[in-house]
Amino acid sequence: MSSDGATVQESDTVLTAVVDSVAPHSRHNPYDSYRILRAAGPFVPGPHDARLVAGYAEARAILQDARWSHAEEPQLLHGDSDVELPGSFLWQEPPEHTRLRGLVGQAFTARTVAGLRDRAEELAARLVDGILSRERADLIEELAYPLPLTMICELLGVPAESHDHVRDMSAAISRGLDPDFLLAPEELAARSRAVREFEEFFGDLLRQRTRDPREDLISALVRAEAEGARLTPAELLGTLLILVVAGHETTVNLIANGVLALIRHPAEFDRLRADPATLCAPAVDEILRYDPPVHLTTRTAHDEITVSGTTFVPGEAVIVMMGSANRDAAAFDEPDRFDITRYLPGRGTQRHLSFGLGLHYCLGAPLARLEMQAVLGRVAERVAALTLCEEPPYRPNVVVRGMSRLLVEVRSR
Ligand code: HEM
Structure with a gap:
């Protein structure tokens, strides 16, 4: 073939990889397309005139440089529709970002989160044991959703009878975080309906907590407003939106991806069961690196x-692909290998980018880690074997990627 022919073929392959990196049909495995993008990089033209950043060094450099702003994302990804997602500090820059993140940050100090460990372990024990009593279960419905949903709702002060309503609204909003051009008209409509319901539901709760404060995060935010932090009603709602959606839609996929990785790598599962006290923490970070919940x-x-x-x-604009950066061989030895000892202290493994980096580094990272450690601890203690009943189907979501069902057979120890 002539060199021109070869070039055309190469550019076709890259174009296909650009499409596959965000296409619903490749959600079960976007990693092959990422490999092609990294080889073609460092900056491959992508959708919306944005360039795709698939390599680790470039992704890291951009995320930690405050001259790159996140404030334009709503316009960039959601400018095609007239549905407004409430603003939140995730999409703001200093000084507003600093003020709002500072207020919420008080609830997410390492100390406060450590205080939630007992509750996470109690929930993980109840859910895992419930599954073991039935031998066959959908782990998305029976473990991955209920644990983080209950944790974030209790932290905020959402009454138990409304947890499912919160879950439904967040699922529609989370789907709507994908670029508008990837969403069907009914998904766009579901997003605007969910945003309106969210504003109504949390507007009511905010009014209740203003009249009758309790020991929860919503009351703390209301108090901060009363003490002169000058949170506008829209800022309060935007802050709650990001806490609710980021606070569980992501962790659902961490839990499910983690269990799936252990099923697919039985030798790693054996190692975890042999020494959970040492290996649960590094295993969580390896799961985050190997198959992260947030891809871009x-x-x-x-x-x-x-x-x-x-x-x-x-x-x-650029689209930073953390899911790809985490598999870059320039940053990680054998990046496609799942190795739960990779993040043991002293191994000097590069940090993964799954919680982002810099100003917008995930506020809930300690909580997400704690929840996943609780799950792994209980699974290691009580589960002898997990078998897939089917190849798990995936949701079409690109930004917050994950399975829609994880049907397994379970045997207890
Ligand atoms: C495995 C679970 C989680 C993952 C993978 C994850 C991932 C991320 C990522 C990648 C970002 C940065 C986005 C960017 O830079 O554009 C982020 C920001 C954020 N996350 Fe998480 N997250 C998780 C869990 C949580 C939890 C449990 C909460 C809250 C309870 C939370 C709250 C937030 C907030 C508030 C931000 C915005 C921070 C800012 O803009 O300053 N996340 N998260």
């Missing part, structure tokens, strides 16, 4: 910035 984010240059020899001018 966007940034827009607010300055002239040069990354790996390419200069971006103000206004240029």
Whole structure:
């Protein structure tokens, strides 16, 4: 074949990989397309005139550089429709970001989160033991959803009878985090309905907690407002939205992806069961690296910035692909190997980018880690064997990626 022919074929392969990296049909395995993008990188043209960042060094450099802003994401990904997602500090920059994140940050200190360990372990024990009593179960419905949903709802102060309503609204909003061009009209409609319901539901709860404060995070936010933090009603709702949606839709997939990785790698499961006290914590980070819940984010240059020899001018956008960066062989030994000892202290493994980095680094990372450790601890203690009943189907979601069902047979120890 002529060199021109070869070039055309190569560019076809890259184009296919760009499509596959976000296509519903490749949700079960976007990693093959990521490999092609990394080889073609560092900056491959992607949708919306944004460039795709698939390599670790570039993703890390961009995420930790505050000259790259996240404020333009709603316009970039959701500018095609007239549905407004409530603003939150996830999509704001200093000084608003600093003020709002600071208020919520008080609830997520390592100490506060450590205080939630007993509750996470109690829930994990109840849910895992419930599954063992029936031998066959959908782990999405019976473990991965209820644990983080209950934790975030209790933290906020949502009454138990409304947890399922919160779950339904967040699922529709989470689907709506994907770029509008990937969403069907009924999904866009479901998103706007869910946003309206969310505002109504949490608006009521905020009014109740203003009249009758309790020991929960909603009351703490109301108090902060009363003490002069100048949170507007829209800021309060946007803050609650990000806490609710980011607070469980992500962790659902961490739990499910983690269990799936252990099923697919029985030798690693054996190692975990042999020494859970040492291996639960590093296993959580390896699960986060190997199969992360959040696959991408966007940034827009607010300055002239040069990354790996390419200069971006103000206004240029990038799509940072953390799911790909975590599998970059330039940063990780044998990146496609699932190894629960990779993050043991002293091994010097690079940090994964699954919680982001820099100003917007995930506020809930300690809580998510704690919840997953509780699940792994109980699974290691009580489960002898897990077998897949089918190849798990995936939701079409690109940004927050995960399975829609994880049907397994379970045997207790
Ligand atoms: C495995 C679970 C989780 C994953 C993978 C995850 C991932 C992320 C990522 C990647 C970001 C940064 C986005 C960006 O830079 O564009 C982020 C931000 C955030 N996450 Fe998480 N998250 C998880 C759990 C949680 C939990 C449990 C909460 C709260 C209870 C939470 C609250 C937030 C908030 C508030 C932000 C915005 C931070 C900011 O903009 O300053 N997340 N998360």
